[in-house]
Amino acid sequence: MKKYLNLFLTMLKIGLFTFGGGYAMIALLENEFVSTKKWIKKDEFLDMVAIAESTPGPIAINAATYIGYTVLGFWGALTATVAVCIPSFTIIYIISLFFDAFLSLTLVAYAFKGIQVCVIYLIFTAGMKLLKKMEKNPFNISILIIVVAAMVLTSLFAVNFSTVYYILIFGATGIFDYLISLIRSRKEADR
Numbered sequence: 001m002k003k004y005l006n007l008f009l010t011m012l013k014i015g016l017f018t019f020g021g022g023y024a025m026i027a028l029l030e031n032e033f034v035s036t037k038k039w040i041k042k043d044e045f046l047d048m049v050a051i052a053e054s055t056p057g058p059i060a061i062n063a064a065t066y067i068g069y070t071v072l073g074f075w076g077a078l079t080a081t082v083a084v085c086i087p088s089f090t091i092i093y094i095i096s097l098f099f100d101a102f103l104s105l106t107l108v109a110y111a112f113k114g115i116q117v118c119v120i121y122l123i124f125t126a127g128m129k130l131l132k133k134m135e136k137n138p139f140n141i142s143i144l145i146i147v148v149a150a151m152v153l154t155s156l157f158a159v160n161f162s163t164v165y166y167i168l169i170f171g172a173t174g175i176f177d178y179l180i181s182l183i184r185s186r187k188e189a190d191r
Contacts, residue, residue: 003072004079010037011064011083018060025060026126029067039071046133054167060084139177143170 010032018025026049033039040048048070052062061081068080095102102108134140147166154161 004076007068007071007076008079008083011068011080012086014064015060015084016087023059023123023126025063027122027129029063030129033067039067042133044070046130049130054171143173146170 052059064080064084065077069077
């Protein structure tokens, strides 16, 4: 029961102090689960981020479900998912009660502007940390260059290209690379 309470309070804290969505929470998740709690290893954390991003739903909820399941199975997944959702649900519900009055407050408008800048910083640093931990092989580097080039080109020419296509294209490319390496290793084993 103590493990469930620990998981619940940890996810509640993460849900409460995460501004800007799942990407902004990546650094906090890594610090909490890899460094502090040591519930998962760095390699597994990178896999969790990839799974959480490529499955339907918010990254924060997918990551919480993954962590909960890894640590305590089905009930852990349920506990972590509920805990990470409670702060957002509560805050949004309270804001919805006073939405018009809330938005008209000058102090709130300035607070949101400050939070926007902070969110950009959090997303950027999370991306840089993941980039540093990425295995530096020719395949990964070429995928990174292609994605960055595609993002710059679609931004410059105002092309609306969904991130879903990035995930599908490069997920298929990763599977293709795996199959090629599998065929190569079988040919070498047959020699």
